[in-house]
Amino acid sequence: NAGVTQTPKFRVLKTGQSMTLLCAQDMNHEYMYWYRQDPGMGLRLIHYSVGEGTTAKGEVPDGYNVSRLKKQNFLLGLESAAPSQTSVYFCASSPLGLGFVGNEQFFGPGTRLTVL
Amino acid sequence: GENVEQHPSTLSVQEGDSAVIKCTYSDSASNYFPWYKQELGKRPQLIIDIRSNVGEKKDQRIAVTLNKTAKHFSLHITETQPEDSAVYFCAASYSWGKLQFGAGTQVVVTP
Numbered sequence: 001n002a003g004v005t006q007t008p009k010f011r012v013l014k015t016g017q018s019m020t021l022l023c024a025q026d027m028n029h030e031y032m033y034w035y036r037q038d039p040g041m042g043l044r045l046i047h048y049s050v051g052e053g054t055t056a057k058g059e060v061p062d063g064y065n066v067s068r069l070k071k072q073n074f075l076l077g078l079e080s081a082a083p084s085q086t087s088v089y090f091c092a093s094s095p096l097g098l099g100f101v102g103n104e105q106f107f108g109p110g111t112r113l114t115v116l
Numbered sequence: 117g118e119n120v121e122q123h124p125s126t127l128s129v130q131e132g133d134s135a136v137i138k139c140t141y142s143d144s145a146s147n148y149f150p151w152y153k154q155e156l157g158k159r160p161q162l163i164i165d166i167r168s169n170v171g172e173k174k175d176q177r178i179a180v181t182l183n184k185t186a187k188h189f190s191l192h193i194t195e196t197q198p199e200d201s202a203v204y205f206c207a208a209s210y211s212w213g214k215l216q217f218g219a220g221t222q223v224v225v226t227p
Contacts, residue, residue, distance in 0.1 A: 031213050033214075040125070040219055040220070041219055042122075042205055042217035042218055042219045042220050043160070043205065043215075043217040044217070045214060045215070045216075048213070048214065050213060058214070059117070059216075090159065090160070094213065096213075104150060104162045104165060105150075105162070105215065106162075107159040107160050107161070108159060109158075109159050110159055
């Protein structure tokens, strides 16, 4: 199993450009998450999904959109990139909600995005 | 929502000494508290977790304690080794299926 994978690994954008980050998991997990990580701020939840076809806002959703058309994929879109979106983006997945025993979040390798 | 505070932000220890990281949380409904280790340029990886029906959990050199009344939990690393150097994050669950992370602790183990 590949676990959780993310593409691309690195990307540089100019202000106003758009892009989509792809997260894929082969563990048949129901829950998927997108986080951003900035120095000194830990991981902050952008959007999440509790199953195929569902999405919900997290702590910092502004400027991002998501889609989960297939259970194994969770896409994060930036319609008009801003320098404030320079960050490392992590995707994660979990079998079910965290209230269930053994349901940890598994993280992907991350995407380093720079917006100039 | 949930608010998680983590201290200290940096921790330097001599090899062989113990390291303790403390976190507090605000939502009394939180029932799952994982700890993640992140090495430079890598993804966060779960090292230990604890659920609200347990007060302490150990796994070799690491242990986690939870005080639900005071809403705080701690990570203890004994006999530290250079490979323990990393950033450690605590987290608390909230609103079913979501995690609120602390800001992280940079641990440096010097030989």
